[in-house]
Amino acid sequence: MTKTIGVLFCGGEGTRMRPLTYYMQKVMMPLGTDQLPILEYVIRHFKKHGINDLVLLVNYKKEQIQGYFGNGEKFGVKLTYIPDKPGPVGTGTALLNAENHLEGKRMVIYYSDIITNVNFSEMMDYHLGHGKWASILVTKGWQISVGTAETDEENTVTKFIEKPTLPLLVNTGISILEPIIYEYLRKYDPKESIDLSRDIFPEFVKKGNMMAYTPEDCYWEDIGSIERYEKIDHTKITNLMKK
DSSP: OOOEEEEEEOOOOOGGGTTGGGTSOGGGSEETTTTEEHHHHHHHHHHHTTOOEEEEEEOTTHHHHHHHHTTSGGGTSEEEEEEOOSSOOOHHHHHHHTHHHHTTSEEEEEETTEEEOOOHHHHHHHHHHHOOSEEEEEESOOBOSSOEEEEOTTOOEEEEESSOBOSSOEEEEEEEEOTTHHHHHTTSOTTSOOOIIIIIHHHHHHTTOEEEEOOSSOOEEEOOSHHHHHHOOHHHHHHHHHO
């Protein structure tokens, strides 16, 4: 039986959250009315759905993460830290670097500057039911942060919409991947920057082996920028994560 493990990307420098991230790892930024680190909400959510074995792919200011969470015992989980190697970085590169620990395991992939209340248990049932290599969590209703304009042939503006909501399915960055992914990662030079969305997922799509999970009622928030962090409703975050 294939073992399931949570894989949390925690190594980014958080350039979109500077100057705050000059001093703090972005996943350690306080969130919610209890002002807990973002990563603590993530870890607690994994535990809630029975995924207690978690691998943290770390790099920038990793000492802050390790110093706070330790081996995970006080949170009821097992935490393993795998630092990125020097050189080009990328989500695929980080996974390839962790091959010895992750190969042969089914992975729930999570970018740790994201908050969601997605039901991992139901998502896993969906994934196991279709039997393909990958399931990605997608959501509707993504609002862009700029206004858009429509024009006629003479460039006269005929319509202006301030911060419209896109009529598209948006990739949240959360996915379930089967261990076959390593057959594709090994095709690349481990010293290269390998990106899952750019390099690996298109290969899965060509093979017809990626499915979209589209739950009806799912909160998802990318808080990896200073703008989004400042606008977060901390009470809403706390209430959602307690359900």
